[in-house]
Amino acid sequence: MTERITRQDVAHVADLARLSLTDDELDAFTVQLADILDHAADLDALDLADVSPTAHPLPLVNVFRDDVIGPTSDRDEVLAAAPSVEDSQFKVPPVLGEGL
Amino acid sequence: MSARHLAEAVRSGARSARSVLDEHLDAISAREPEIHAFNVVLTEEARAAADEIDRRVAAGEDPGPLAGVPVAVKDNMCTRGIPTTCSSRILEGWIPPYDATVVERLAAAGAVMVGKTNLDEFAMGSSTENSAFGVTRNPLDTTKVPGGSSGGSAAAVAAGFVPLSLGSDTGGSIRQPAALCGVVGVKPTYGAVSRYGLVAFASSLDQIGPFARTVSDAALLLEVISGHDPLDSTSIPEAPADLTSVLDRGVEGMRIGIIEELSGDVLEGIAGDVRARLGEAAAALEAAGATVETTSVPSTVYGLSAYYVIAPAEASSNLARYDGVRFGLRVDAATSGEMHTATRTAGFGDEVKRRIMLGTYALSAGYYDAYYGKSQKVRTLIVDDFARAYGRYDLLLSPTSPTTAFSLGEKTADPMTMYLTDVCTIPSNLAGHPSMSVPFGVGDDGMPVGVQVLAPAMGEPAMFRAAAVLEAAAPPGAAA
Helix, strand or coil: CCCCCCHHHHHHHHHHCCCCCCHHHHHHHHHHHHHHHHHHHHHHHCCCCCCCCCCCCCCCCCCCCCCCCCCCCCHHHHHHCCCCEECCEECCCCCCCCCC | CCHHHHHHHHHHCCCCHHHHHHHHHHHHHHHHHHHCCEEEECHHHHHHHHHHHHHHHHCCCCCCCCCCCEEEEECCECECCECCCCCCHHHCCCCCCCCCHHHHHHHHCCCEEEEEECCCHHHCCCCCCCCCCCCCCECCECCECCCCCCHHHHHHHHCCCCCEEEEEECCCCCHHHHHHHCCEEEECCCCCECCCCECCCCCCCCEEEEEECCHHHHHHHHHHHECCCCCCCCCCCCCCCCCCCCHHHCCCCCEEEEEHHHHCCCCCCCCHHHHHHHHHHHHHHHHCCCEEEEECCHHHHHHHHHHHHHHHHHHHHHHHHCCCCCCCCCCCCCCHHHHHHHHHHHHCCHHHHHHHHHHHHHHCCCCCHHHHHHHHHHHHHHHHHHHHHHHHCCEEEEECCCCCCCECCCCCCCHHHHHHHHCCCHHHHHHCCCEEEEEEEECCCCCEEEEEEECCCCCHHHHHHHHHHHHHHCCCCCCC
16 A cells, blocks of 8 residues: 555654654554554555545535524533633633744 | 333333332342443432432323333433543543433433443443443453443343443444344434434444344334434434334345355454354244345445544544543643643543544545545445445345454454454444344354344334344343
8 A cells, every 4th residue: 555654653643643652652553553554455456546435424415504593502511611711711721932 | 121111111100110210220239340331320310310200100291102211321422410431531520511412312201311331432442441441341251341332331231230221333333242242232324313412433434323132122212312403414304214113024025135245254253153143044034034145245345444544534533622621631731732732641542542643644644545535435335335235135134243252351452353343343334324233142152143234224124124033033142
């Protein structure tokens, strides 16, 4: 199919997915992900040139409803589930200044 | 006693909902420490709900078709005011501010929710060994897995803790544990049951469905939870079909195909005893007047590979929401970026991390076409092959699981070995079709074997008719 997934690839996707892996985890996940992707190599036997992709089992179209106000979640109840809240807003550590 | 008979007894006043509940709570007390089907048992809430049912019956009201029937709900369906964990540390202690639509429908039908059941974390797994809160054991042999990911819901019904439960099925997570625990499990047509309030794993594949000890009870529960829901944009607008009234119509004249790719030598690992029971099930359908023959649905063998790209890809996107900001776990750190990473690293277990990374990789620049794009095309081949097969047959047949229940720990070291247990159930999810597992005797080890009945979209009535015939003809099951 394509070249085998490398340790560097796994470190890269872990970073994209906001996961931090130890060296041992990186080793183990590299082997396991490679095994799973190797199994998917059986798809290489198929001629898919003229096949269109299916993203969803239903012929989905946009679903609209009348613009009428219905019941909504209670703000205090929603905020009560958050780890940190201030002045009716979700509170997070600093976002800027982290070199993003 | 069946759910149907319990509800009739409660509605007529012959039995109180409270006595029905207490009997089931006693069964839970006796064996739950050994089985661990539940993440939480809601003793006080259930008693209050049962007393309310009894009050309504005394006042001359009809509480509904499931009046006083104890039910268990997989712990990935939101319950207002009651923790919903997905068996993950990242949601431990989260109290949802709303009920899933299915939970509302159960309550409206008079059912009494007795607890939330254990699952593989975020429904990712085939044995319920990936739960952050400990494994669930198979009630028929506690050294064996109950299957998964809805292992708690299957075990709760098999152990007699409840006559009915709800699970969710993304690649077989209702049907496979039903087979391994010797109960009936149904994955309905995609869109037949609202997913509102079901914590998303792979949105184009996920579907909620019933577990029961009988085909008739499964039909009763499916009727209660089916139907259009404006809160789920993928909900089917048409009214659901009547199932309970068609159950005794038999299979006379039906054409049924056994999928040879999933039932014989094409795939490795379909056990001889499972194949033997499938052959006997086919003979039973033939004896009841159906035409049964082996048929080829060639692309079903590629379902597993396509699924283990598509489902992780959707999961990697769906699980991006667990960032420590709005709900669940937060591990504090100096910056938001570091907080996201610390929270997700501490909160997710290994299988969830594996699938998030697999999906992220399959969707990433340079690999999208090779993995995700190709898998979506394979999904088209499977849809087309099923369409051709259903031009010739009313229903299809296969094993549910390649083997009977395996031992705890047997497949945890190698993820790919675990994934292979889903090989027969995955194609229905990719196509959005209904299928169900019906207990049909036992394997060489005395553990239950499940036969899978597959139908085209909206084909539940014919599927249930065949399931009822199989149930009536089935050899003795495993004893708990």
